[in-house]
Amino acid sequence: MAEVTNVTEYQAIAKEKLPKMAYDYYASGAEDQWTLAENRNAFSRILFRPRILIDVSKIDMTTTVLGFKISMPIMIAPTAFQKMAHPDGEYATARAASAANTIMTLSSWATSSVEEVASTGPGVRFFQLYVYKDRNVVAQLVRRAERAGFKAIALTVDTPRLGRREADIKNRFTLPPGLTLKNFEGLDLGKMDEAADSGLASYVAGQIDRTLSWQDVKWLQTITSLPILVKGVLTAEDARLSIQNGAAGIIVSNHGARQLDYVPSTIRALEEVVKAAQGRVPVFLDGGVRRGTDVFKALALGASGIFIGRPVVFSLAADGEAGVKKVLQMLKDEFELTMALSGCRSLSEITRAHIVTEWDVPGALPAARLNFPRRRSAAVTASRTGGHRPFRRLVTVIRTAGLVFPSSRTRMSC
Incomplete structure (x- = not known):
């Protein structure tokens, strides 16, 4: 494999290596995929205002997230079915995150269980959660995550129903033979059918509760002491409600543009959410980050950190654990360079004055x-x-x- 010099190159490699059904599942968005493209394009419409003649011989990228110190404000978002990308799947991702001293968020639809991921060694890990019609299933998942040493719950709230992903419809997407939702093994699943792996996946997806409301966010706090990050916020109104209902943090996310098309890019929605939060809880971003410059722009707009999803599965498909490690290192190196060239020696020195956006002067x-x-x-x-x-x-x-x-x-x- 030729030398990979940026994150985007891993996507082309993954496209060559993966079966079409698997690649399309990871790469595609909802309907016209306008938001999918906009998640990237919006970053290119934010320009830098670098400061010069500042001693940047020493740069500190460390930060603290929910009390946990990590090496950089770049973390791993939850992505489902990682063993479709590589046989080591979530094992490899967990080891890469630990080696980089950053946070991995495990999807509840992972092909490795919370216990299996925990067995890879030490590391700060969050658990992504959907709320299902059977609250007993939710409670069991949360208890397993707690026992496995996970440090927070990332509650996905933008999915009362799955978005219309036309590539998956055309491909008639199902999990490949031998793969299953490992976090649901050993649970009391009631009527859920465990006989067929892909059938279980389809059934679980159908069990996402369409009645999910803010009351469920409060209910979740009664069954766990773990901090809850509300994932899927795009507006000031929902940012304020998240805080009022006990969220420990907010993740500005449009689900990788896989739910409702024609919502804003996450970088465009970020500042509105940050202003509404008023510093009461940390605000994070996922969606569209492919460069260290993107990380800087998000922090300049008030994010406390960012999460990456597709870069992880594409690099995993291309080169397993080594690929994920390299993606994290490339983004870290690019971010450090951006800080240096912008005149910033620590994250606290990154300010709104370092960028100019299209909405500053419409x-x-x-x-x-x-x-x-x-x-x-x-x-x-x-x-x-x-x-x-x-x-x-x-x-x-x-x-x-x-x-x-x-x-x-x-x-x-x-």
Whole structure:
């Protein structure tokens, strides 16, 4: 395998190695997949305002999450069925997270159980949870996570029903033979059918409770002392309700763009949620992070840290545990470089003033790449028809921010 130099390259490798059904399950989003693309594209519309002549010979990326010190604000999000990507599945991911001294969140739909993941060695781990119609099943899952040493519950709240993922429909997605939802083994499942592995997965998905409400968040606190992160918040209103109902933290997430299409990108929704939280609980982000620059932008907008999902399963598919380790190291190295080039020596020095966004001056940043004409005659035509207006607005906001073009005589040629 050729040298991998960035996170995105792992996706291309995974696409070559994985069966189409497995790759599409990991890679696809809901319906038109607009939000899937926007989760990435929105990061590219946030620009830096770096500070210079600052001693950045020593950079500290460590942070504390729910009282646990980790090496960097980059953590692993829950992703289901990891043994579809690699035979070691969640075992490999857990070992990679531990080696990087960061947090892994285990999906309740994992192909390795909480006990099996705990057996890989020490590490700070969270457990992702859905609320099912049978609350006894929920209570059993929580108790198992507690006994296995998991430190928090990430409660997914954006899934009263599964989103319409057309790739899975076309592929008639089922779990490959031999794989099952390991966290449901040994539970009193009532009417759940344990006979067929993929049948169990389908049945469990159908048992997600559509009546889930804020009262269930409070109920969950009565059966566990673990802190609860509410995962799936996109609005200020729900951020405030999360805090009012006892959340220890908030994860701004659109479920990897796999639920409702045409919701905002998570980086676009982040600042609204952060402002509503008013520092009362930490706010985290998942969705679309592929570069260390993305991590910096999220922190500049107020996130306490970020979670990555697809980069983990793609690197796992490409190179197992070594791939996941490399993804975490690449993101860490890129983030450290971004901090240095922005003049930040610690996370506390990353501020809102280090970035400029499209919503700071509405319409200032173009929504898509502009292909400017090369010939002068074409440029004149574009100017007469207003083709350069988005670019001129961009220049205006950059001037306002004091980044470049200090002289009114600066010549702009396209």
